[in-house]
Amino acid sequence: MNTSVLEVKQVQKIYGAKGESQSHALKGVTLNIQEGEFVGIMGPSGSGKTTLLNIISTLDRPSEGVIEIAGTDITKMNQNQLADFRSQRLGFIFQDFNLLENLTIYENIALPLSLQGIPSPQIREQVKRVAKTLGIEELLTKYPVQVSGGQKQRAAAARALVHEPAILLADEPTGALDSKNAKSLLAAMSDLNENHHVSILMVTHDAFSASYCQRILFIQDGSLYKEIHRTEDRSSFFKQILDVLAELGASQETD
Numbered sequence: 001m002n003t004s005v006l007e008v009k010q011v012q013k014i015y016g017a018k019g020e021s022q023s024h025a026l027k028g029v030t031l032n033i034q035e036g037e038f039v040g041i042m043g044p045s046g047s048g049k050t051t052l053l054n055i056i057s058t059l060d061r062p063s064e065g066v067i068e069i070a071g072t073d074i075t076k077m078n079q080n081q082l083a084d085f086r087s088q089r090l091g092f093i094f095q096d097f098n099l100l101e102n103l104t105i106y107e108n109i110a111l112p113l114s115l116q117g118i119p120s121p122q123i124r125e126q127v128k129r130v131a132k133t134l135g136i137e138e139l140l141t142k143y144p145v146q147v148s149g150g151q152k153q154r155a156a157a158a159r160a161l162v163h164e165p166a167i168l169l170a171d172e173p174t175g176a177l178d179s180k181n182a183k184s185l186l187a188a189m190s191d192l193n194e195n196h197h198v199s200i201l202m203v204t205h206d207a208f209s210a211s212y213c214q215r216i217l218f219i220q221d222g223s224l225y226k227e228i229h230r231t232e233d234r235s236s237f238f239k240q241i242l243d244v245l246a247e248l249g250a251s252q253e254t255d
């Protein structure tokens with residue numbers, strides 16, 4: 001049986017107070033992600049991708065609608081409950097790694113568990129396991145400044161996954177990487193998804209990165225525009241993505 005890890009129902013976001021100039025960033029977005037899926041979100045600049053990700057990340061609240069993550073409605077939680085939920089059930093990877101420079105890679109990965117007061121032996125076990133999955137066991141005693149951009153991003157992915165979140169939320173994770181490191185991170189994300197059953201939602205501008213997803217949702221002007229599924233190999237999916245982006249570009253020019 002398929003289980004939803006994320007349900008977004010009729011979510012609206014209006015920035016600005018009534019009577020002031022308002023921006024209707026999300027206009028009733030509904031989407032569903034099943035456990036074990038790797039889903040991408042794409043769309044032109046200003047289409048609402050960041051707004052949607054911030055709302056799913058619990059960093060911002062919708063004006064209307066419901067968000068359920070692993071069966072819990074996060075729109076009903078207060079700030080303290082949201083902070084706990086975020087640290088226990090969500091994992092984040094950002095474009096700029098966000099590693100703390102004066103902590104080792106080990107300490108960076110361990111941080112989410114240390115903050116939850118988990119005993120050191122258990123932390124050690126979990127950090128080692130996730131570092132092995134991401135192929136960075138050799139780097140644990142190094143500081144971020146001593147490793148490459150690609151290795152930093154793997155460390156950031158390890159930190160995002162060490163507490164076994166319900167879903168990994170990635171915002172342009174390859175944005176600061178060269179193409180070799182980007183490919184290697186995307187391969188690692190696919191491996192996590194396919195072999196370790198990690199559910200992933202990734203926002204990206206980049207069609208090549210998106211081609212690693214199983215399904216892509218395109219947003220335009222605050223609404224879902226189209227959804228495509230990968231049915232064949234990655235290179236034909238890549239072409240399909242480029243076609244939809246061209247379609248979106250053309251429809252924007254005629255707006």
Ligand SMILES: Nc1ncnc2c1ncn2[C@@H]1O[C@H](COP(=O)(O)OP(=O)(O)OP(=O)(O)O)[C@@H](O)[C@H]1O
Pocket residue numbers: 015016023024025043044045046047048049050051052
């Ligand atoms: N804090 C805010 N206050 C007012 N309007 C905002 C705010 N944040 C975003 N918006 C508006 O909401 C709309 C969606 O913005 P959003 O940043 O979500 O788009 P995006 O698809 O992530 O764009 P990009 O790809 O450029 O990052 C835009 O019209 C933007 O100007």
